[in-house]
Amino acid sequence: MGGPPNKKQKREEHRNEAKAEGELPKKKFYRQRAHANPFSDHALTYPASPSQMDWTPHYPSFVATKSEVKPESDAADEATTPRLDRQLEIADIGCGFGGLLFALAPKYPDSLILGLEIRTSVTEYVEQKILAMRAQAKNPSVQPNITKLGPLDEDTKPPKSELNEDTKPPPTNPDPSPTAVSPSQVPGSYTNISVLRANTMKFLPNLFPPTSLSKIFLCFPDPHFKTRKHKARIVSPGLVSEYAYVMKPGGVAYTITDVEDLHLWMCSAFRGSGGLFEEVPGDVWEEREGEDGLDGGGKGMGEAWEAEVREDVRIMREETEEGKKVTRNGGQKFVGVWRRVADPPWP
């Protein structure tokens, strides 16, 4: 239910302004009840199959030119759906306010990254922020908004709960984003990230073709403590099969949570995947003394691969909104890294 009329009105006004001006949106106008039931129908729009999904509005800088579009697809809708020049590669499942997306964007400028979020207004926030960041990156000097943003990182702010943030007067420094500070350094200019409102627990196979993703992030999923509700968890034995289905062999799924029980649950779901995933041990991705992406003794997948995994884990720990919150509150973070291996041979 909406709050008092003036609050609701303010939200509306702000959202419309942010949209019109391409300004950075303020989180407090996009907050939403924390839990959405993954079993209910919602009013979602989704493609019947991945071939019918038009991604071009999401990634306008990566639209395939006519000659790149393969003519062989026979189905009518496949032929008419506009194409990108590459496949989506990284998915942030339950992306929330999108902290991870904005941190990953400059790291992987050539990869298309998608945040998936079930809550409407949270998705809208991320959408607005992406548009604003793109605009700023394009034309850094003309953005007065940017200069207003101080160098303050959210981590340095005093801890406060998500909820009462809504009722407080707007802070002078509403939504500082570390990456927004010096947009000229950003290689990809945020054109490689986007967000989609989706119930990933139902519609992942509608969005991604088989063996298409090389990374999946599952950061701080809602814990759903009651046993009866375990099927509502975004990592469950059944869903691990679906994650495997959309991932490339060799791809990596990352999990992180501050709830130890949930961590153990997610671990046993991945470990029990019947050989679809292999655990990447902590000594691979744990931060190392004084290293900067390079370290001796790389084994297995190779040093570069390990360094990349390490960096992904660091970003996931530090750049997600939840990760920051847990840091502020001095909580513990439990990480899991799972490598997709090829399907087992038929018996």
Next chain:
Amino acid sequence: MQADVASQIIHHPFQCIASLEQGGGQFLLAACGAKLLAYSIAGRVIASKWCSGTTDSIAETSNGHANGSEERPAKKQKTDNKKSSPASRIISIRVSPDQSHVVVVTEDKVVHVLNVSGVGDLTELSQRAMPKRPCAVRVMPNSSTILIGDKFGDVYSLPLIVSEPQERPAQPEAEVAKSLGEPALFKPSATPLTVHTKRNLRALESQKKQKIVTPRKEPLAFEHKLLLGHVSMLTDMVHATRQVDGKIRRYILTADRDEHIRVSRGPPQSHVIEGYCLAHTDFVSKICLIPRTDLLVSGGGNDWLGVWDWLRCELLAKVDLRKAISHLLPSIDERIAVSGMWVVPVAAQTDQWTLCVACEKLPALIFIDCSALEHDSPADAAVTVYETDEAPVLDVAYYGGNAGHVLIALDDRRPDGCRLRAVQVTGTRDDSKTRSKLDISEFNTLNAPLRQLSASNGVVEDDAVLDGFLYTTANLRKRGGWDEDNEA
């Protein structure tokens, strides 16, 4: 007044039927509410009756002397399960491929396994309570495993025959489940659980045929495996095999309310998803394999049937249903909901099949020649609409192999109504414009006795209540526009 009362008397139709061959005889299994009849087709008599409940109100001539007297209906024996369970209506009947057992699922989510004797006697062997309503039930080709897909999208496998109960295990399953972080997938997660007292165990020893009942409040307190899970209501499931390099590959195909048809490997690798057949834009309620081919037909809330190469997850064609049945729909914008699909043999032909399709509340059965689906343009396959005189089709079964007798259960609630009808698909008639049409003829020698059977088994019911029980497919449709999360 009296005339009014008489006109209000309505009869319960047979909501599910199946056929079974035992001891060289053919039996029709027909569920009427909570009761199951085994009807001997040759003898034209009811061989036995079974009822899902154990209430005393159901007059069963039960006594403790289990000596296998053959004419007697299934024994009702009291277990120490404290309260007797009330009769619950039957929602599914499946016969094991070896014809020896019948799996009956009732509305109270209980899976009953019955043994069938050579003369059609039904004896209940076990009752197992599932946690969620079973929506799709199959017996695997080995006749020793049951697959159950439920309302919450999970598929479980259960042994057909429950192993003998043992002494109460040290830790009841419910406790184990509560202990944390243990998703129970891909490994057997339960031990057999004793529900009997010592005294009863002794009784059990003397009565080998004592059925095994698991407590209702503690579902899954028996051996089971969770094979796979959708986050959606499961609507249908089929098991398929393919031979590759001399080896059999097994698959499980599952359909859900969110338009998916999923192709998974069969156990023990059911966690491996081979693909999805995606094209439906409304729920998928039924899927059906076409014998001898790699074709799968799907139906649901769309106006068309999907014809798939399921191994490659490729949609080959859409068969227009609306065009075929538009003259039978009450209005042009009436939605279509496919409520049943079956493959039945063409009479007097070897390995020639026809697909039957029922739409919810539609008084007709749609026949499509399977060989037409194999042609280059399956979309043009001729559709033969067999009208069933105002009575919607509830279920279809066939018996007699090459003779190809097709039994149709109809929702005819009149006291003298025709609730079961026998027809034969007698072959194809060439129709220059629409390729071949099928000839459907009534099989009259059986229809008269079936009418008698119908009359003898009426149960007075309330029309609306009956509608609510029989017609659930259209409820799968999503109500658009509603969104609990649009408001903050």
